[in-house]
Amino acid sequence: MTQVEGHTKTLVDFHNEFETYCNLYLHQPVRTFGDLNAGDEGVYPQYVQLIDYIKKSGSNFLVAIPDSSHLGSDIETVTRSFLEIENAGAKVSCQDEDMPDPLQNALSVLGISGVSRTRSGKIRESMQEQAMWGKGLGRPPFGYRYVEDGSYEVIRDEAAVVELIYRLYTRDEMGMRLIVQHLNERGITTRRGGRWSVVSVRDILKNPVYIGTYTRFGLRLPRSHEAIVDAATFRAARDIVESRRPRGRVSRAEPYLLSGIAFCDYCGNKMMGVTRHQRWTNKNGDRNRKTYRYYQCQSRNNQSVCGYHTWREADLEGAVLAQIPMAIKAKELDRIDSNGRDGDLDEPLKAIWEERVRNAERRFLQAMRKTASGGADTDHLEEALSELDDARKGAQRSENSVDVDDVVRNWEELSFGDKRDFLITRVAKVEVADHMARVIV
Template sequence: MRAIGYFRADANTQKNGAAKSSIDFRDDFAEYCDLNLHQQIKTFGDLNASGNGRYPQYDQMIEFIKESRSNFLVVIPDSTHIGSDLESVARTLIFLENNGAKVICDDEDFPAPLQNAFHVLGVTGISKTRSAKIKESMQARALKGQGLGRPPYGYRNGDAGILETVKNETAVVELIFKLYTQEDMGLRLIVQHLNERDIPTRRGGKWNVVSVRDMLKNPVYMGTYTRFGLRLPRAHEAIIPPATFREAQDTTRSRRPVGRVSRAEPFLLSGLVYCGYCDNKMMGVTRRQSWRNKDGRRHRGVYRYYQCQSRNNQSICGYHTWRAPLLEGTIVPQLTLALQAKQHNLSDSSNGNQKPELEAVWEERVKNAERRFIQMMRKTARGAAKLDELAEHLTELDNARVNAKKATIPGADEDVLANWQDVDFDQQRDFLLTHVARIVVRDEMARVEV
């Protein structure tokens, strides 16, 4: 394959205890091409960044690739030569591949750039050496079937590290599997059954659909230990017979809808609406119904509304709902007044140290976007996701940062609100995420907090 070599001398790559020279990098690239039967086309190398932070030789390489209109293999010593952190490595990698270049590292153990980045850069705030030692220790414990971290509900970590049953929790596990396999109850009915009888979770909270679902598909309850790709049967005392566990899996598969394609449209206020009774989030729900009139003609209807998540997932709180068109139409006039009031209060405020609630909300949103990006980068690094998906998460992160900045600028995007009916869904959504901290609703009331 036609190969291009690229390096940055300020990446401080070592050879025999000393920083590599430009000659070292060029010789290594030539050797790599000879060993792997690649055709050397050109080598680009930067000693350091220019005053504006750009790398001149890197820019020349990009121009060369674009003008050649050909596919190249770009060989780098390691990922630090295209970025100083995980995010910059991902951005450069996506840019190069979008321009017809495949990137590979001259590293026998970690040739893939994203895997290499986690190896040489790690995650901010985490020691790579310490992380590797912890992983080795955890793998050694896993080989013995010893518990790692917080044990699943129904078990505790024994003195020897082997999972041991907890008597009062064991009865609840058995009850959940019985309700699911013998009483033919669905997940929400099981949650309702547990919560109505004041059976608490380990932390004393309410059960929800996710915790029950995860319990029903966890092989730990039939005595099987799974970690780091290991699967050790009869590693500890079982709570559920294997036959019952398999029956639960069969039941789950039988209840999955077959051949139905979901085409649910996104909800404009998703993630912003909170129940005024329990303070949990309201979730968007789409219901499709069909019926026949007396004349035999069939009719279909689609109903979209926001419903209290506590009711849906934990079977607590009341059946509080708002039709989506009604709530979304109610919010816009309120938002105009709320933003005007906020601007007036900011102008008259003498307390300059008080952080607005929306700013704190956006800080959290940016952190969440960064966390999702790192998770997707790990997934892409191990081949479980495509680079296009990683690019989407980078775009999401960029949007979060831009909107967080807009949220601190008075009067930003005023034209969007003034022309609300003429802007598209994405613009409306971005505006709401930028300016709304939360929307609190009760059965007869909706309040916007900015």
């Protein structure tokens, strides 16, 4: 049983409300999951079963919850649960008629820092009313703009680009990366004049707004505005995306040690890990396979810009490891010279990481509000959470004194996790040029 606004609710009450919700919105109830208490180590077994059920079914379920507090007791926990359900292949909606969107609901139920409850209520009522009539919230999607009444109007120049993307993907059978290259090489830009990326192309191919369907806050309103592509083309694109999604057990490439801390010295973008597999048959008929791993400028990978700046994984990581002891000692000597006395190098390091955690928490809350208002997609929210996790790990590790020379000497005996923790804690960034890598601590 649960106390809700002074009244005791039982599981039967929750089940009845779920049935009523399904009948009202013409949904077919499938199964209910509910935890009264956490199990061992704070794990909620029914929630774990829910995620497992969604993944194994392969169906596109809608997960209905009374409100966002049923996903967690704080905004961060709610966000993590929401993203886990979405990544499993389902959508989430609250049974709260005034606030069905789970992220908006979380900000309402758990409070919005810096915004009064009165203002929050007015914002909620206004946004819900707009959504009911299929009127836009936040930034309009590429290909559309808002008119005075808040509805979508087609921008013809941008619509032509949307049509081109769908045609290249469905008729010409061109992959997303090749589409990105096709657009960027021809000077076709995004709304802000930037270059296209795989993420932006994928978002266009998956968004039903382009067949005239408005979706927001659990609502789905077909024919709410002028379509840019026909339904058959949209379905064909969706089927291709689904067919190219890995099924069953997928062997994932090992992560890269310098992910997130290695940057291109030419454009400033991140160096991302790339894995390539080569297969061939020799003269004897024997099949061979070899895997190549290297770091490459992300601009080149995702936006077809910058040069082909690449390093083999082992070469770059070896160059970085060789520089770390000298870089740290040089910084320590610099501190002694500037202060006129010796000091604990770890103390300022701890302060730096504490500030990084605070900044990461602020960025997460900003990303949460922006995503909830429709100004960003969930990829932006996931990236903010990932940065927060890295900052917390770094802060925790910075509390422990480390013998850098000993770590480097026994590097090959360390686990990947220990190597990664050492790097993100001790190295601020690595600037990578074609023939040189510079470690900054």
